[in-house]
Amino acid sequence: MQILAKFNLMLITVFAFGLIAVCLVTDSLLKRNAQQQVVDNARIMMETALAMRGYTSKQIKPLLDAQNRLQFLPQTVPAYAATEGFNALRQKYPEYTYKEATLDPTNPRDRATDWEADIVNQFRNHAGQAEIIGIRDSATGPSLYLSHPIRITDASCLTCHSTPDRAPATMIKEYGPDNGFNWHMNDVVGAQIVSVPMTLPEAMARRAFLTLIGSLIAVFAVTLLVLNVMLTLLVIRPVTRLSRVADEISQGNMEAEDLPVRGRDEIAGLAASFNRMQRSLKKAMAMLEDS
Ligand code: HEC
Numbered sequence: 045m046q047i048l049a050k051f052n053l054m055l056i057t058v059f060a061f062g063l064i065a066v067c068l069v070t071d072s073l074l075k076r077n078a079q080q081q082v083v084d085n086a087r088i089m090m091e092t093a094l095a096m097r098g099y100t101s102k103q104i105k106p107l108l109d110a111q112n113r114l115q116f117l118p119q120t121v122p123a124y125a126a127t128e129g130f131n132a133l134r135q136k137y138p139e140y141t142y143k144e145a146t147l148d149p150t151n152p153r154d155r156a157t158d159w160e161a162d163i164v165n166q167f168r169n170h171a172g173q174a175e176i177i178g179i180r181d182s183a184t185g186p187s188l189y190l191s192h193p194i195r196i197t198d199a200s201c202l203t204c205h206s207t208p209d210r211a212p213a214t215m216i217k218e219y220g221p222d223n224g225f226n227w228h229m230n231d232v233v234g235a236q237i238v239s240v241p242m243t244l245p246e247a248m249a250r251r252a253f254l255t256l257i258g259s260l261i262a263v264f265a266v267t268l269l270v271l272n273v274m275l276t277l278l279v280i281r282p283v284t285r286l287s288r289v290a291d292e293i294s295q296g297n298m299e300a301e302d303l304p305v306r307g308r309d310e311i312a313g314l315a316a317s318f319n320r321m322q323r324s325l326k327k328a329m330a331m332l333e334d335s
Contacts, residue, residue: 048275052268059264063257070256071249078248079188083177086190086238089133089140093126093236094192100125101200116214121204123154126236139244144194146234150205150224160237167193168232176235179242186242194234196227205233282311286318298326 045053105112105120118124123144130142145160156164163176176191196202204211206228208221227233285303292300300322303315 048272048280051275052272055268055271063260066260067253067257071253074252074256075245075249078245078252081248082188082240082245083190085137086140086188086240089130089137089142090190090192090236090238092133093130093142096126096129097122101198112212112214114214116212116218118218123150127154139240141239143237143239144234145237146194146224148223148226149234150219152223154234156234160235163189163191163237164193164232164235167191167235182239182241184241187239188242188245189237189239191235191237193232194236195232196229199229202227202229278309279311282315286315289318289322293322293325298322298329 100120101122104125105122108117108120111117112120119128127142127144134140134142143160144154145156145164146154147156147161147164149155159180166176167173174192177189179186179188181187196205202210204215205224206226208216208225211225282303289300289303302319302322305312305316305319
């Protein structure tokens, strides 16, 4: 096998093993990173929903209290503001969904499903728990969720959520007196839940993985090409020429060309020594012929 083929074979083998090792290590790392990034985004969105809640109850609702007595405006309800605000956000991030899953909701669309109720109950049973992150199987495949408890910490919430007779009559007219009442201070009544299909972090991880592997292969291909060109120009060509001249001399051709001596590297040294040897040999032969 030629020296260039040996070099290439060895380098490609080493690279292939290296690439397999990189794949094994980075695959799970990139998946973890992508998942973390999605959870971080979900957390920011959830905080945004919370901010919309606070803004609505502190600034919007007081302005419209009088109006509410004539006709109930859901726009003054913190939960409504958060859900609507999130729906607007979803136009840009359609994969993310938000729900204020509640065990006894005022609006039936907020009723906690089985798995959501499990989360709410977990928050109820573990007072210190501030966040639950998990992956569950949904109808459309695995889904990642992030959830925070909704705890009644503000007495103003109880105007509408304690007993129907305390709530604005216009609200009862809209929503009825049966749901969303008998909540108490410090109760966990529900959970904010942001869900994202796992296909999103998986696609992010796959994109990062392909970019990384693609760039590694490209860098290796260029390195291999440069190495091949350098090896051919600096070593293989001069050595082939040297072997051809050595062949000619061994067959008695003392007039064979001098080898070019370029630069000061090992190959140039070898060519210079060879030329000297050829000249000495020529002199020795001439002396032999003279005597
Ligand atoms: C002006 C009355 C009013 C006040 C004050 C109010 N809520 Fe509500 N709340 C409602 C109404 C009405 C809904 C249903 C909104 C809808 O149609 O989505 C609701 C919905 C909710 C929901 C979603 C689940 C459900 O019941 O449909 C949660 C959670 C909630 N409120 C918690 C709170 C908290 C916490 C506070 C205090 C910061 C609060 N609410 C203050 C009237 C009120």
